[in-house]
Amino acid sequence: MSVRVVVADDQELVRAGFSMILDAQPDIDVVAEAGDGEQAVAAVRAHRPDVLLLDIRMPVMDGIEAARIVCAESGCRVLMLTTFDLDDYIYDALRAGASGFLLKDVRRDDLIHAVRVVAAGESLLAPSVTTKLIAEFTTRTPARPLAPPSERLAALTAREQETLRMIARGLSNAEIAQAMVVSEHTVKTHVSNVLTKLGLRDRVQAVIAAYESGLTVPGACD
Missing domain, CATH: 3.40.50.2300 (Response regulator)
Known part of the structure; x- marks a missing residue:
């Protein structure tokens, strides 16, 4: 098709x-x-x-x-x-x-x-490019009140929030799997759950959600 x-x-x-x-x-x-x-x-x-x-x-x-x-x-x-x-x-x-x-x-x-x-x-966008791009433009965007992570991300489990934080850092599924000591299949499931629960289309929007929710900030490395 x-x-x-x-x-x-x-x-x-x-x-x-x-x-x-x-x-x-x-x-x-x-x-x-x-x-x-x-x-x-x-x-x-x-x-x-x-x-x-x-x-x-x-x-x-x-x-x-x-x-x-x-x-x-x-x-x-x-x-x-x-x-x-x-x-x-x-x-x-x-x-x-x-x-x-x-x-x-x-x-x-x-x-x-x-x-x-x-x-x-x-x-x-490749993960590394995504992180650089979104961090750049988040810092340029006029400051506005952000909902605390607990409010915006309440639907996510702790593991899913951790996955989202790593996506925002630009990590690939393989790198997330290594950091979390789980299989790539498990990571794919977490990523899918994050996108579905937050109503996001892809990883690019997931990065934006991570910044705008306050879960992570530009330049964060932890």
């Missing part, structure tokens, strides 16, 4: 180039293109794609708002496009529900891989 994709970018050549690369793959089908945020939302509503490749900076409606609407209304996974690897909008995009981001000068093979990874339900 093909991965259905909508490509949204206000630059026609970029949009057409990405669409051509993706549509050439036997397991990927570009079902629509969009030139602004409103068109992107409309395309997702009309075509129900698996993945929306979405530029952060878009006319009419910006990519952040478009991502927020798409993630709230559907199960479509959002993969953001940006010009710089530490774009000021990336943290907001991830909080809106995006599953990761790509630079616009991404290599062909990396673009294809990213779409497949996100369509499979995973976050695009």
Whole structure:
């Protein structure tokens, strides 16, 4: 079954180039293109794609708002496009529900891989990159009251909270298993429980939840 994709970018050549690369793959089908945020939302509503490749900076409606609407209304996974690897909008995009981001000068093979990874339900960012990114933007985000961990994370067991803390530190499942002295299968179960109980899509949102709940803070190493 093909991965259905909508490509949204206000630059026609970029949009057409990405669409051509993706549509050439036997397991990927570009079902629509969009030139602004409103068109992107409309395309997702009309075509129900698996993945929306979405530029952060878009006319009419910006990519952040478009991502927020798409993630709230559907199960479509959002993969953001940006010009710089530490774009000021990336943290907001991830909080809106995006599953990761790509630079616009991404290599062909990396673009294809990213779409497949996100369509499979995973976050695009490697754990180490996730930690660096979220820590960077958490420190830039204006301070606001955070619910004590006991309130936000009350549904989690002690082991699940420990797992979430390690996810926020950027540890892989194998590294978490080693630290907790359990099997990787057990860790996968803990991760799945964390995502389900907190209503999160992937590990990227789990990192954000860990910071925003007060369970961990940028720069924490314990």
